[in-house]
Amino acid sequence: MNSILIWNCRGAKKKKASLYLKELVKDHNVLFIGLLETKLVIIEHKDVDYLSGTGWNYSYVPSASLSRVILVLWRSNLANFNMIESSSQFIIGNLDILNKGKWRIATIYGSKDVSNGRLLWNGLEPHITHDWPMVISGDFNCLLAKEDKKGGRNFSFSLGPREMKYFMTSNDLHELNFIGPRLTWSNNKKGSDRIMERLDRIMxxxxVVNCNQ
Known part of the structure; x- marks a missing residue:
């Protein structure tokens, strides 16, 4: 069975990133990849070949901030991806999988700023479809519950989380269960200074929910 991979790689040119990505692709039969925080100014085919091996097509969103460049890749012999719209926070398009139909996929790298978050929801909403499977996945930079954080300031159900919850509810979107640690981000500090948060989600x-029941 083919799978979709979204990963905040924090630097696509790192050798460890390339080795890890190729291992994931092989072990999970990945046909679509969304990479966040690539830190690449210009992305060429040689960069894609280095990252994931040969046989991949790609598209990306240039950005003044290197950490905000989003890169999506798909296996050219198994699928084709047609980008519908993009911004500094997302790439959304249709993934046509050979002999398996169409999926709409949005790869997200959300802003921590509430007003920019609103731009993300407003940008995605016109492209929400329930005619075929849809996946919205990535680093949303937004906490939705107190269980999503350990250390630092206490969680507050402020405007940002409320607007994300409203977006999910009004568009009939559901977060998938996960395997592994609940908290996906760390400030890499120790002791009482350590902060861990759940920023990465798949909606x-x-x-899709009905198909998996």
């Missing part, structure tokens, strides 16, 4: 529409 799907009811089409």
């Amino acid at each position: 799907v529409d009811s089409f």
Whole structure:
């Protein structure tokens, strides 16, 4: 079974990133990859070949901030990806999988700023579809519950989380369960200074939920 991979790689040119990505692709039969925080100014085919091996097509969103460049890749012999819209916070498009139909996929690298978060939801909403499977996945930079954080300031259900929750509810989107640690980000500090948060999520529409029941 083919799978979709979204990863905040924090630097696509690192040798460890390339080795790890190729291992994930092989072990999980990945046909679509969304990479966040690539830190690449210009992305060429040689960069893609270095990262994931040969046989991949790609598209990306240039950005003045290197950490905000989003890169998506797909296996050219198994699928084709048609980008519908992009911004500094997302790439959204249709993934046509050979002999398996169409998926709409949004790869997200959300802003911590509430007003920019609103731009993300407003940008995605016109492209929400329930006619075929839809996946919205990535680093949303937003906490939704007190269980999503350990250390630092106490969680507050402020405007940012409320607007994300409203976006999910109004568009009938559901967060998938996960395997592994709940908290996906760390400030890499120790002791009482250590902060861990759940910033990465996968949301799907009811089409996907019903198919997996």
